[in-house]
Amino acid sequence: MTEATRFTPTRRQALLLMGAAGVTTLVPSLSGLGAARAQETPSGQIVVGFSQEPTVFNPHLLHIEVDEGVHYAVFDPLFDVDPEGNFYPLLATEVPTVENGGISADGLSWKVTLRDDVTWHDGTPFTAEDVKFTLELMVDPDFRSWRRTGHEHVQELTVVSPTEITWKMAKPFAPYASILASTFIVPKHAFDGVADKNEAPFNSAPIGTGAFKWKERVAGDHIELEANTEYFGDGPYLERLVLKYIPDLTVLYTQFKTGDIDVAGLQWITPDNYEEAQTLEGKEVQVVGTATFESLTFNMERPQFQDLKVRQALYHALDKQAIIDALYYGVPQPTETYMPKESFYYNADLPKHEYDPEKAKALLDEAGWAPGADGIREKDGVRLAFTNSTTSGNHLREQAQQFFQQSFKDIGVEMTISNLPPAVMWGDYWMLSQFDSVVVGLNTLTGPDPDTSDYFMSTSSAAKGGAGQNTWVYQNPEVDALLKQGGELVSPEERRPIYLKIQEIMRADLPFLPIFQYATIRGWKEGVTGYEANINNRIDTWNVRSWRWA
């Protein structure tokens, strides 16, 4: 524990804190005491409600986003990303860059210096061997690693000293910094003598370096974590963190209202409750953007969608704002791109979408798509008719689909709704591009990194034997070249124009019609301080080390 990095209030600040605790009647008495004790001892507890249950505690096994709620509390990466997209060091003493010599100018040689004052929760010192073990675990052929992207390029991993590790990249790969920022370091000694790393005892009782230690899991109910008083960084300020599983979003919101949970976490407050939530006594509510964008996605292999004018016409026929207002209570923002507005790489100068059914009809007429006997347009024997699919049971999307259906019908285009249960929808049907069109929310980025090679590169279509998720089967040599170029440059300033250009091309080509950038409604009890949304990761607890009661 380094005192220098801790918040040590002056007498005046301490008095102010006590005053704040005094006027906020909703704060449990325990926390008032905590503030008065000037943060020397972590105190109080916060209960975070999640609508999914965290069950995978080894951060490198295949998992869902809610599991990261535990990972961020129990583990640390070498460095992490703040809401503005800046890296800040955790287990590393500084974030490796070209300027500080951590990364060579060609992006191939990496050197990371580690803190020497970190111990694992079981008291074992943390060293460079643990980092080496973690990076090797990700590509271990017997391990069910959820992600190998980037790690597979790492070669010549060398432990120079307990506090220094170096490696070479097989090729320049700019997104690697962002990948490392979400690669939690796990302890080598926890896997000593373990035959099957997929079933190590560690996986159900994790040992980390993070601000909170594993205490217990009550299956189907909650996970309890306790303060790591030996934490090397700022915090923790809470004695206990409880991650409570509440499977129904209506119930989650109700328990937020009654005060059973202090923070309404993952899946958050639903848009239909937003208006009421703002009026709740003693609760703070905030709308924050996420990196997921909603789109009407085309299978570019289908003859109906080959013609750019058709895609443009369909875009003009969509009343995006009406959908956002009528179905999503105006919470999300319309967008023209896959890049979130909050990103450094966001292109704000893309042409604005115009809702104009007359223009849509004119475009189709111009391209030679003439209405047939049944009123549906056709050209060269191809009827302008297609199916549209999404997850059945997603009521908002299902209503949006009916909206699209009507809008398209008005311009002489037939859209048939054909929805599928999630396990079917997102299996081969999606991956192998067996659909005509889909309504989908996608995050194509890796944390703050703008690289989307796995989604937009022409070699990434599984339908064409590729390994990625280019389910549009979108093929544009110019985009391929730009993605390759951007992935090899290290400096954000040099990369930026490339990604602005990619967005411009995607907006012009329209392999998907961008509808809106998702926003979530966060809610927490008055008095919870330090809670901050971070668009660069998927979960509320990314900075839980700094949470406390006012």
Place this chain on the structure above:
Amino acid sequence: MIRYLLLRFWQSIVLLFIVSLIGFMVLNLAPGGPLSQYTLTPGMTKEALDRIAEQMGLNRPLPIQYLDWLWNMVQGDWGNSYRDGRPVLEVINRHLFATLLLMGSSTLISVVIGTWIGIRSALRAGTVFDYATTVAAMVALSIPTFWFGLIAIYTFSLWLGWLPAGNMYTVGNGSLGDYAIHLIMPSMVLALVNVAVWSRYMRSATLDVMSQDFVRTAKAKGLAPRRVLMKHIVGNALVPMITLAGLQLPTLLGGALVTETVFTWPGMGRLFLDGLGYNDYPVVMGLLMFSAILVLVGNLAADLLVALVDPRIRLD
């Protein structure tokens, strides 16, 4: 008797086998699979999903997967959950207590109240009490539990603030009183429907017995009405209830899907829903076998008990 038990045992084994085969087929023949839920994870690739499917043995032919599962099952290994990697029996065991607590208390409430209402309305058939309880039972049976649970939460938690809005206990407390106060609302909501069921059964069973000759004889020989009621009527009317109780055993341990969700109760019903939702096949198969066994055991126990209390029935 021994022959009878052996026969029932072999019948059960065959039944369990058929249940497992059908269950496995239904789960696995549906397109998609346990990995498709990870598709929309940022940065997920087809390559990664294919590799993991291979590592988990999901791309082996289905008959091989089934035989593999069956062979392990016979040896007592129910497999491991895809979600948390724990053995299925351990996963079930961890959810059993919550369900037993909730279902146990709600069943106790419903049996006691339901039996009482049933007898009373049978004895006073055609009175206001009888009609009122009949109507009430129909209403209770028709209300969706989900809706009723939410209404109860709005009334007693949000509006009146008397009871917690759900959960089995307060994290960090967990005293007996804490459990009790959390138990009130969910067990009452569940009991409401069950009281209706039990009272209807008990009413008709009592009416049935009341019209029997031996009741008339008992009355005719001048037995005290109370003795006639308790010894001759209620005693005999309870016999069919044993069979009903036997049928309730799977429900008792299988949990309540809806109630457990509304009240965030970490029991078996929720485990089943989550297992289905996350395509956790080993857990779903485990729960299927578990409830199949309960159905068989519950029926057998009921048959044996009925034979024990009713001298007219012989098992052979």
